[in-house]
Amino acid sequence: MIAKHRYGLIALFVATSFALQGCEKKTQAAAETPAPQAAVSPETNARYEPIVVEHKLGSTRIEKLPQRVVALDMNEVDFLDALDIPLVGMPKDFIPDFLAKYKNAPQIQDTGAIVQPNVEQVYATKPDLILITSLQANHYKELSQIAPTIHFDVDYRDSQVNHIEVIKNHLLTLGSIFEKEKLAQQKVAELDAKVAQAKQITQDRPEKALIVLHNNGSFSSFGVQSRYGFVFNALGVHPASPTVETGLHGQPVSSEFIQQANPDIIYIIDRTAVMERRPALDADSLSNPLLRETKAWQNGRVIFADAQAWYVTAASVTSLELIIDDVIKAYQD
Incomplete structure (x- = not known):
């Protein structure tokens, strides 16, 4: 499970409402293309509290609000999509239909295969945050030299009972990193409701x-x-x-x-x-x-x-x- 904390804080405070993305879309095609992220003002970075994320491969410190994110696993792409976070790089070899809008997005660099990322292409995107899973874990040290790199501690071999909790905790971690806590908590609540629905039916x-x-x-x-x-x-x-x-x-x-x-x-x-x-x-x-x-x-x-x-x-x-x-x-x- 991913551990997370902000310096000086003991717990993550969560509200109940969430912000909707307000990007103007001129055409249907544009509506399906992830929008670029606006530049963050110096004032925003000045008030950003550094975050340390503890994971199985180490400890990653985030000093400022990430603006150029690379996700090397489709699960991570989906997390970012759920939180309305643009990205600058991702593998494009096996993109599921529910993320199809990213396939031909010109502003997103293809970083190679999911199981074998092209580290040079990752470097070329000039990322300030890289997200990986166990499928890319053997590249962690190399990627960490490029930008802060976070490992999603999901176990693809044995999900057992904590699989859903791992997903929810990672979502909240990303919400904290990107200052999207309210939206992350909303998504967690929706997921809890979905799980409860399934358990009620199978009971x-x-x-x-x-x-x-x-x-x-x-x-x-x-x-x-x-x-x-x-x-x-x-x-x-x-x-x-x-x-x-x-x-x-x-x-x-x-x-x-x-x-x-x-x-x-x-x-x-x-x-x-x-x-x-x-x-x-x-x-x-x-x-x-x-x-x-x-x-x-x-x-x-x-x-x-x-x-x-x-x-x-x-x-x-x-x-x-x-x-x-x-x-x-x-x-x-």
């Missing part, structure tokens, strides 16, 4: 579910101790698989395994569609007779999940809301 329901990743005709299952563990531990979904440790890429399983587990619900994440940019699987294109014998298939409870939200991100505000929507779909009669 006392007997159905058991499998989370399955599809990759070129092969399948992997994700249990309670995996990157999707929060679906079981925090959202109240009952697991159909006895598998406990599955980690980052899941436990390879056969169609026979899925048939024998005979889950009431199957969530299918189509990695192939994302990574190879192929048409997404659906009930018509998944010609697997063994899966069609499961209770999930026969009762219409096979959910072809939003693979971009589940696989590319899954640790940000928008992606978590989309995942919860997919979870809820399986319980709708």
